[in-house]
Amino acid sequence: MTDPSHDSAVLTAFEDDLPLGGTKRTRRRQLIGRYLPAAIAFVSVLVVWELFVELANVKSFILPAPSEITAAFFEEFSTIWSAGWTTLREAVGGLFIGLFLAIFVSFSIVRWTWLEEGVMPVAIAIGTIPIVAMAPIMNAWFSITSLLSKMAVVALVIFFPVMINTVRGLNEVSAEEVELMRSFAAPGRDLLLRVRVPNALPYFFSALKVASALSMIAAVVAEYFGGRQDALGPYILQKAGLLRFAEAWAGIGVASILGIAVYSAVVLLERAVMPWHVSLRVAAGE
Amino acid sequence: MSSGAPAVAAAGVGKVFVGDSSVEALQGIDLTIQQNDFIALIGPSGCGKSTLLRLVGDLLAPTSGSLAVNGKTPNEARLAREYGMVFQKATLLEWRTVLKNIELPLEVMDFDKEEREPRAREMLDLVQLSDFGDSYPWQLSGGMQQRVAIARALAFKPSILLMDEPFGALDEMTRERMQLELLEIWDRTDTTVIFVTHSIPEAVFLATHVVVMSPRPGRITDVIDVDLPRPRGFETRESPRFYEKLTEVREALRRAEPEPDRQ
Numbered sequence: 001m002t003d004p005s006h007d008s009a010v011l012t013a014f015e016d017d018l019p020l021g022g023t024k025r026t027r028r029r030q031l032i033g034r035y036l037p038a039a040i041a042f043v044s045v046l047v048v049w050e051l052f053v054e055l056a057n058v059k060s061f062i063l064p065a066p067s068e069i070t071a072a073f074f075e076e077f078s079t080i081w082s083a084g085w086t087t088l089r090e091a092v093g094g095l096f097i098g099l100f101l102a103i104f105v106s107f108s109i110v111r112w113t114w115l116e117e118g119v120m121p122v123a124i125a126i127g128t129i130p131i132v133a134m135a136p137i138m139n140a141w142f143s144i145t146s147l148l149s150k151m152a153v154v155a156l157v158i159f160f161p162v163m164i165n166t167v168r169g170l171n172e173v174s175a176e177e178v179e180l181m182r183s184f185a186a187p188g189r190d191l192l193l194r195v196r197v198p199n200a201l202p203y204f205f206s207a208l209k210v211a212s213a214l215s216m217i218a219a220v221v222a223e224y225f226g227g228r229q230d231a232l233g234p235y236i237l238q239k240a241g242l243l244r245f246a247e248a249w250a251g252i253g254v255a256s257i258l259g260i261a262v263y264s265a266v267v268l269l270e271r272a273v274m275p276w277h278v279s280l281r282v283a284a285g286e
Numbered sequence: 287m288s289s290g291a292p293a294v295a296a297a298g299v300g301k302v303f304v305g306d307s308s309v310e311a312l313q314g315i316d317l318t319i320q321q322n323d324f325i326a327l328i329g330p331s332g333c334g335k336s337t338l339l340r341l342v343g344d345l346l347a348p349t350s351g352s353l354a355v356n357g358k359t360p361n362e363a364r365l366a367r368e369y370g371m372v373f374q375k376a377t378l379l380e381w382r383t384v385l386k387n388i389e390l391p392l393e394v395m396d397f398d399k400e401e402r403e404p405r406a407r408e409m410l411d412l413v414q415l416s417d418f419g420d421s422y423p424w425q426l427s428g429g430m431q432q433r434v435a436i437a438r439a440l441a442f443k444p445s446i447l448l449m450d451e452p453f454g455a456l457d458e459m460t461r462e463r464m465q466l467e468l469l470e471i472w473d474r475t476d477t478t479v480i481f482v483t484h485s486i487p488e489a490v491f492l493a494t495h496v497v498v499m500s501p502r503p504g505r506i507t508d509v510i511d512v513d514l515p516r517p518r519g520f521e522t523r524e525s526p527r528f529y530e531k532l533t534e535v536r537e538a539l540r541r542a543e544p545e546p547d548r549q
Contacts (some may be wrong), residue, residue, distance in 0.1 A: 062485075087533075104502045141525070174375075175380075176373045176375055176377040178375070178376055179345050179371065179373055180373070180377055182344075182345060182364075183343060183345065183364065183369050183370070183371040183391075183448075184367065184391045184394045184395065184442075185364050185365045185367055185394075185395075186394040188396075190393075190394045194390065194393070194394070195379065198379065201381075223437075255320065274381065276380060276381045276382075276422055277380075277381075278424075
């Protein structure tokens with residue numbers, strides 16, 4: 001008497017619409033389709049930049065050509081990468097410390113709601129401080145030459161957005177979801193682990209993506225306040241001071257490559273952890 | 287149930303929501319629901335039918351009166367896992383596949399790992415979604431999602447199924463098909479159903495008894511026995527008896543309305 005095929009028409013229609021899947025060739029074409037515009041834009045910028053510098057006869061200390069910067073990069077290869085390695089460790093170390101603190105505070109706030117009234121205003125106050133202004137203080141607390149003083153700045157910078165978003169994600173579960181778990185007589189631990197935490201993941205990851213980009217920025221800026229010289233901040237500062245701008249630009253290039261790498265790692269992690277999410281459905285639907 | 291106690295026995299139950307201005311949602315509710323009854327709660331918006339459902343399910347506590355479920359307090363019944371809940375929204379967890387959604391209560395209730403999947407598959411068969419265990423909720427239509435919600439509510443074999451306008455968001459055709467399926471499921475399982483609805487035909491088609499409620503404060507004004515033959519099917523909706531019952535419920539609802547002051 002009942003007819004489930006009526007409903008399943010919806011699913012069939014959906015399968016027909018699936019953009020991915022099918023042969024390897026269509027798949028490859030789709031990947032090219034997705035990245036081609038960005039690649040073209042990137043190359044165009046470099047070409048226009050190169051031609052502009054060449055034709056307008058721009059002085060090297062104002063804007064070196066991409067070819068000069070590339071040459072400088074290969075000349076300085078080992079120095080630049082060891083500087084990059086230092087900065088990367090500060091950024092990633094600070095990212096982990098900040099994440100750990102943010103997650104710890106978020107869970108505490110959700111577990112003991114009275115904490116929210118006490119902690120949130122303080123957290124918001126911290127959020128409004130220009131954190132890089134704290135760099136000299138961190139240098140005093142954790143020794144200017146240690147990586148930890150830079151990690152502390154990074155951790156402070158990323159703590160706020162990650163914490164606020166995670167708390168939101170943990171709290172914004174629907175009334176029905178709470179009633180449902182209650183009707184199962186589920187202990188609070190189940191509500192937390194099976195509903196609140198998965199619900200918070202998209203919020204957490206969108207904050208983490210912002211934080212990963214902020215972490216490289218914060219690390220380089222913190223380095224400008226003094227510390228080890230084998231890091232990207234001092235490297236760029238020093239080369240600029242010597243008017244060797246091609247090398248300074250090469251340093252900036254490495255900083256952005258490392259920033260992109262950290263960001264990409266977060267994106268890959270996000271896909272692995274929550275393939276079910278709306279934003280990733282096309283990739284997961286095959 | 288093994289005990290001879292009624293599924294629900296309410297005597298003088300009232301509920302006041304205390305706030306800036308207190309609202310008396312329910313007043314003097316007397317209602318006895320027998321085991322395996324299918325009760326439809328019907329009434330205009332604000333008559334407290336959802337509130338009554340939540341009092342039975344121990345999602346809210348009554349302000350006055352006494353309420354017993356299977357001879358226990360609602361709280362004891364909830365802790366004994368005697369309630370399955372279905373809401374207007376399917377409320378499936380989007381990060382779980384259909385099968386894992388149905389296994390959710392089984393995980394929470396510490397069923398053996400080996401027992402969970404077969405049990406969930408059995409429920410999928412019951413709601414005729416056997417092939418969709420590995421799909422995610424967003425891949426299903428609204429009607430299918432609601433069937434998953436019903437399967438989830440029944441997975442741990444609760445004795446009472448509480449349904450809060452479960453088909454309210456579905457289109458008319460899907461809705462009628464779902465009603466038929468629900469009756470089949472109710473037939474095959476030993477479940478008492480309390481079903482909140484706005485729809486007169488839905489209430490008459492499904493229920494053994496239609497409980498008519500009036501608003502401000504919510505009271506029960508009529509209980510109409512629906513003695514239409516079972517199994518009910520498409521013919522039921524076209525029978526003269528069905529129309530008589532529709533009229534009876536409609537008139538009861540009109541009587542329940544205090545004064546025609548709307549518009």
